[in-house]
Amino acid sequence: MAALKIIVVSVTPLQQNCTLVSDAETRQTAIIDPGGDADRIIAALDANALDATAIWLTHGHLDHAGGAAELAEKLNKRPDHVPVQIIGPDRRDDMLLKNIVKQGELFGLAGLRDVTPDRYLEEGETVAIGPHVFDVLHCPGHTPGHVVFINKAARFAQLGDVLFRGSVGRTDFPYGDHAALIDSIKTKLLPLGDDLRFVCGHGPNSTIGAERASNPFLK
């Protein structure tokens, strides 16, 4: 099986890690969390000769989902392009996806758009890029409908704003739930194994093992 190729593009003034996950052989690519800067994401796809086939969303915050509608529209206008669908997150983040323009106003960010996914995701479903299958886990707490994408075979995950290197997602929103977040991490992510490496929504990569050993929020 061809390797899984990972490219991170930092998007929006909030420096969110938009992640391109590709099959190295066919170049088929899923774009995880295009929060904005659609033209820069397209430039990264073109520079690496990647063929976008889907947009996957971890949750409904503006810096993760605010560029999805524009990106899908631009990609789908290209000639000979396979239609790109917007997939995820869990339906419980619908109230955020419908509120992205207003979220942007609070941060002084214009040009973002509300999103209606082509398909919501649920715990236990899978999504795939070519032969690379990702398990979908529902990890609420940062937002009610947050999902993460786990490729067990490649020992790789994209965890959005659930778990960071040395930190966890903020929960000081009216809909935030710190206890649920920690429970999601301890019951769903830590059991995946210490060698699982992950990209998160902000900041550097890490592994489950490093966070199990030293993340102060998991003591």
Ligand SMILES: [Zn+2]
């Ligand atoms: Zn977030």
